[in-house]
Amino acid sequence: MKTILLGVMAVVGLTLLGGCSTLGQVSPWEKNNLAKPEMTFGGDPLDERFVQHIYGSKENSSGGYGVGGGGCGCN
Amino acid sequence: MKKISSKVAAMALAGILGLPALAVEVGQAAPDFDLPGGKGAVKLSDYKGKVVYVDFWASWCGPCKQSFPWMNDMQSRYSGKGLNLVAVNVDQKAEEAQTFLKDNAAKFTVAFDQAGKTPKAYAIKGMPTSVLIGADGKVLMVHSGFKEEQRDELEKQIKQALNLKD
Numbered sequence: 001m002k003t004i005l006l007g008v009m010a011v012v013g014l015t016l017l018g019g020c021s022t023l024g025q026v027s028p029w030e031k032n033n034l035a036k037p038e039m040t041f042g043g044d045p046l047d048e049r050f051v052q053h054i055y056g057s058k059e060n061s062s063g064g065y066g067v068g069g070g071g072c073g074c075n
Numbered sequence: 076m077k078k079i080s081s082k083v084a085a086m087a088l089a090g091i092l093g094l095p096a097l098a099v100e101v102g103q104a105a106p107d108f109d110l111p112g113g114k115g116a117v118k119l120s121d122y123k124g125k126v127v128y129v130d131f132w133a134s135w136c137g138p139c140k141q142s143f144p145w146m147n148d149m150q151s152r153y154s155g156k157g158l159n160l161v162a163v164n165v166d167q168k169a170e171e172a173q174t175f176l177k178d179n180a181a182k183f184t185v186a187f188d189q190a191g192k193t194p195k196a197y198a199i200k201g202m203p204t205s206v207l208i209g210a211d212g213k214v215l216m217v218h219s220g221f222k223e224e225q226r227d228e229l230e231k232q233i234k235q236a237l238n239l240k241d
C-alpha cells in the first residue's frame with residue numbers, strides 16, 4: 001500500500017513539475033512584446049553588442065540573451 | 076502493477092517534454108490555408124499549379140521590415156514570369172500590422188493570421204520565415220531569417236523554381 005501511494009505521489013509530482021512547460025511555450029510568431037528592445041537587460045544596443053562579443057570570444061558561447069537576431073527570434 | 080506504473084511514468088514524461096510540432100520539410104506537400112487578406116480571402120489552393128513564395132512576417136520583426144523592399148522587387152521582376160508572393164502577417168493586433176503596412180507598402184498579396192494557425196501548421200522556427208512552394212504544391216525551400224548576404228541565394232531559388240536561367 002505504501003509503495004503504491006509513493007508511486008502515485010511521484011507521478012503526480014513529476015507531472016506537476018512539467019505542468020507549466022506545456023502551457024508557457026512562446027512560439028516564434030508570438031514573441032511580439034518579448035521581441036521589443038526594452039525586454040533586454042541592457043539598455044544600449046551598442047554596449048550590449050560589445051558585451052556579447054566579449055562573451056562570444058572569451059567564453060566561447062553566444063546567444064540566449066533576449067530574442068535573437070534583430071529581435072525576431074531568428075538565428 | 077509494474078506495467079501500469081511504467082505506463083503512467085511514460086505519460087508523465089511525455090507531459091514534461093511536450094510534443095514538438097513537426098516542421099514543414101522540403102518535398103512535403105505545403106499545408107493549405109484560407110485567410111482574410113487585404114483584398115479578399117487568400118487561399119493557397121487558389122494558387123494550384125503555380126509557384127508561390129509564402130513569407131511569414133510581423134510588425135515587431137526587424138528583418139521583416141528589411142525584407143519588404145526586396146519582396147516588392149521580386150514581385151515586380153518575377154510576377155510576370157509566374158511567381159506569386161503571399162505574405163502572411165502573424166501580428167496578434169490587427170492595427171499594428173496596418174501601421175506597418177502604411178510605412179512599408181506591399182505590392183504583393185498580404186494575408187492576416189491573428190490566431191497563428193498557419194505558422195503553427197508550417198511549424199516555423201523564426202521570424203521571418205519564407206517557404207517556396209513549387210507548381211506541384213510541394214515545398215521547395217524553407218528559409219528562416221532575412222540577411223543582406225542571403226538575398227542572392229533566395230533569388231536563385233526563386234529562379235530555379237520558375238525554371239529561369241541565370
